Amino acid sequence: MKLITDIGNWLVQSGALATIVIFAWKYLKPVMVEKQKHTKTVQEKELLGLVNSLADNAVNSLVSNDAITGHDKFMAATKMVGTTLADKGFDVQRQTVEHAVQAAYEKSDLTPTVDPDKEPQTGVVVHNG
Numbered sequence: 001m002k003l004i005t006d007i008g009n010w011l012v013q014s015g016a017l018a019t020i021v022i023f024a025w026k027y028l029k030p031v032m033v034e035k036q037k038h039t040k041t042v043q044e045k046e047l048l049g050l051v052n053s054l055a056d057n058a059v060n061s062l063v064s065n066d067a068i069t070g071h072d073k074f075m076a077a078t079k080m081v082g083t084t085l086a087d088k089g090f091d092v093q094r095q096t097v098e099h100a101v102q103a104a105y106e107k108s109d110l111t112p113t114v115d116p117d118k119e120p121q122t123g124v125v126v127h128n129g
Helices: 002-014 016-062 070-087 094-107
Strands: none
Touching: 002 016, 016 070, 016 094, 070 094
């Protein structure tokens, strides 16, 4: 037991303990910073997935509502998503919410699908023959 106490005293008095702590900190700090960045990235991806899911639900809930116009539907969906996130304690920029709602709007039935290979119909019938 005296040997352990003597070694401990020597480490403290000689400064070896401080040197070990400094080297350990220089080694561990970058590892901890990278781990923190990775955790933050994973959390941001999950939050973005939640925002996109809420935007899809909000837009789909407004598809059959003929009482309001397209811009008003966009604003209503944006407000729904923003309010839901705020109620849950998430701080998301309005621009991110608007982008998610716009993407959901473009995927929804509110946006007509246009086939780029198909000629637009003009109402004029051409007969060959």
